Amino acid sequence: ETGVTQTPRHLVMGMTNKKSLKCEQHLGHNAMYWYKQSAKKPLELMFVYNFKEQTENNSVPSRFSPECPNSSHLFLHLHTLQPEDSALYLCASSQVRGYEQYFGPGTRLTVT
Amino acid sequence: AQTVTQSQPEMSVQEAETVTLSCTYDTSENNYYLFWYKQPPSRQMILVIRQEAYKQQNATENRFSVNFQKAAKSFSLKISDSQLGDTAMYFCAFMKHVRLIQGAQKLVFGQGTRLTINP
Numbered sequence: 001e002t003g004v005t006q007t008p009r010h011l012v013m014g015m016t017n018k019k020s021l022k023c024e025q026h027l028g029h030n031a032m033y034w035y036k037q038s039a040k041k042p043l044e045l046m047f048v049y050n051f052k053e054q055t056e057n058n059s060v061p062s063r064f065s066p067e068c069p070n071s072s073h074l075f076l077h078l079h080t081l082q083p084e085d086s087a088l089y090l091c092a093s094s095q096v097r098g099y100e101q102y103f104g105p106g107t108r109l110t111v112t
Numbered sequence: 113a114q115t116v117t118q119s120q121p122e123m124s125v126q127e128a129e130t131v132t133l134s135c136t137y138d139t140s141e142n143n144y145y146l147f148w149y150k151q152p153p154s155r156q157m158i159l160v161i162r163q164e165a166y167k168q169q170n171a172t173e174n175r176f177s178v179n180f181q182k183a184a185k186s187f188s189l190k191i192s193d194s195q196l197g198d199t200a201m202y203f204c205a206f207m208k209h210v211r212l213i214q215g216a217q218k219l220v221f222g223q224g225t226r227l228t229i230n231p
Contacts, residue, residue, distance in 0.1 A: 033218070041223075042116070042203075042221045042222060042223045042224070043203065043219075043221040045218045045219070045220075048218060056218065058218075088155060090157060092157075099145045099162065099207055099217070100159060100162070101159075101219060102159075103149075103156065103157035103158075104156075105154065105155055105156045106155045106156075108155075
């Protein structure tokens, strides 16, 4: 595998379910990001991790819980989501002091 | 706070034509980076071109070039000899200059322009 991978690519979940999104980067980077892409809004940054430490939480509701066990892996744990949380969730990585972010293919999430 | 505005929700041109996508931004920073990202139907966000604000020369990457007007806070993307594979959403994005004492910097995106290249 090369670049940034995300699993699953598609996810349908009920409002009472618990699920997790996974992101893995194979680029030797040390910063990772979660973005949300909704149909009618610009991409929104959700979380930033530098060297496994969360450095930004962009006022994200607590039903989204990120986890970064090491510099290569990033998870987004989901529970009791709302239909308006349906979106494309993109993961990205970069060097901490770099300017170029590399994106994964995204997970299309549908909350029913 | 920084904002990025793309005023063209959709554009459509014929193959081989030249097309220009517009982007304006608002910031009080003097040093920053500007980017154009492409998102084809596969959803993979791909960096097309970047511009450092301190550089006066406009960036070019093969058929892609920018017109960077710092005073006007304008950053347009020109695609020459457009190809069917250029069909995608294009996003303009802003990032503050990365200082040594700071960590990773976030990208601020515009709303995107859906570009269709017709055969």
